[in-house]
Amino acid sequence: DQQVKQNSPSLSVQEGRISILNCDYTNSMFDYFLWYKKYPAEGPTFLISISSIKDKNEDGRFTVFLNKSAKHLSLHIVPSQPGDSAVYFCAASERALGGGATNKLIFGTGTLLAVQP
Amino acid sequence: KAGVTQTPRYLIKTRGQQVTLSCSPISGHRSVSWYQQTPGQGLQFLFEYFSETQRNKGNFPGRFSGRQFSNSRSEMNVSTLELGDSALYLCASSVTGGLNTEAFFGQGTRLTVV
Numbered sequence: 001d002q003q004v005k006q007n008s009p010s011l012s013v014q015e016g017r018i019s020i021l022n023c024d025y026t027n028s029m030f031d032y033f034l035w036y037k038k039y040p041a042e043g044p045t046f047l048i049s050i051s052s053i054k055d056k057n058e059d060g061r062f063t064v065f066l067n068k069s070a071k072h073l074s075l076h077i078v079p080s081q082p083g084d085s086a087v088y089f090c091a092a093s094e095r096a097l098g099g100g101a102t103n104k105l106i107f108g109t110g111t112l113l114a115v116q117p
Numbered sequence: 118k119a120g121v122t123q124t125p126r127y128l129i130k131t132r133g134q135q136v137t138l139s140c141s142p143i144s145g146h147r148s149v150s151w152y153q154q155t156p157g158q159g160l161q162f163l164f165e166y167f168s169e170t171q172r173n174k175g176n177f178p179g180r181f182s183g184r185q186f187s188n189s190r191s192e193m194n195v196s197t198l199e200l201g202d203s204a205l206y207l208c209a210s211s212v213t214g215g216l217n218t219e220a221f222f223g224q225g226t227r228l229t230v231v
Contacts, residue, residue, distance in 0.1 A: 046219045
C-alpha cells in the first residue's frame with residue numbers, strides 16, 4: 001500500500017523553464033512533508049519542507065505547494081538548471097500513535113528530473 | 118560542521134553471514150533513523166532511535182536490529198543475510214526527533230550479499 005505516490009517516473013525540462021514535480025498521499029495523518037534530491041549512490045539531500053498548516057513554502061528557486069483537500073503537493077523549480085538533474089523524492093511524516101514525536105518518513109518512489117541545456 | 122557519516126561505504130557479504138553498519142549523526146543531533154533503498158521497493162523506513170531508545174520500527178523481520186549509544190552514534194545489524202538484503206542502507210539524523218524537523222542523510226552503505 002503506497003501511501004505516498006509520485007506518478008511520474010521521469011520529467012524532462014529545458015534549462016531556464018519551470019520544473020513541476022508532483023506527489024499525492026493517502027494518509028490524512030501526515031502533517032509534515034519534505035522534498036529530497038538524490039544522486040546515484042549518495043544519500044538524499046534535503047531541499048524544502050512544508051507543514052500541513054501551510055499551503056506554500058518558498059526557498060530561493062524552490063517552492064512547495066500543499067493542497068490538503070486534494071492530498072496533493074508539488075515542488076516547483078524555477079528557473080531550472082542542468083545541475084538540478086537528479087531523482088526527487090517526496091516524503092511525509094506522520095504523528096506517532098498516541099501523538100508522540102517520530103521521525104519516520106514515508107517516501108514516494110521518486111521522479112527523475114532531467115534538465116536539458 | 119560535519120555531516121552524517123556512515124561506515125563502511127561498501128560491503129560484500131555471503132548469504133548466512135551477519136553484518137554491522139555504523140552511523141555517526143551530526144553533532145548535537147539525538148535522533149537517528151535507518152532506511153533501506155532497493156530498486157524495487159524504494160526508500161523504506163527500518164527504525165528510529167532517540168536517546169538510546171527505539172522509538173519507531175518499520176515492517177522488517179527481526180533479523181534487522183539496531184541500537185544507539187550515549188553519544189548518539191548508532192549501529193544496525195542484519196543477521197542471517199539473504200540475497201534480498203542487498204541494498205543501499207541510509208542513516209538520517211535529526212536535531213530533536215520531534216515533529217516537523219528535517220532529517221539529514223549520510224551517503225549510505227552499499228551492501229551486496231552474494
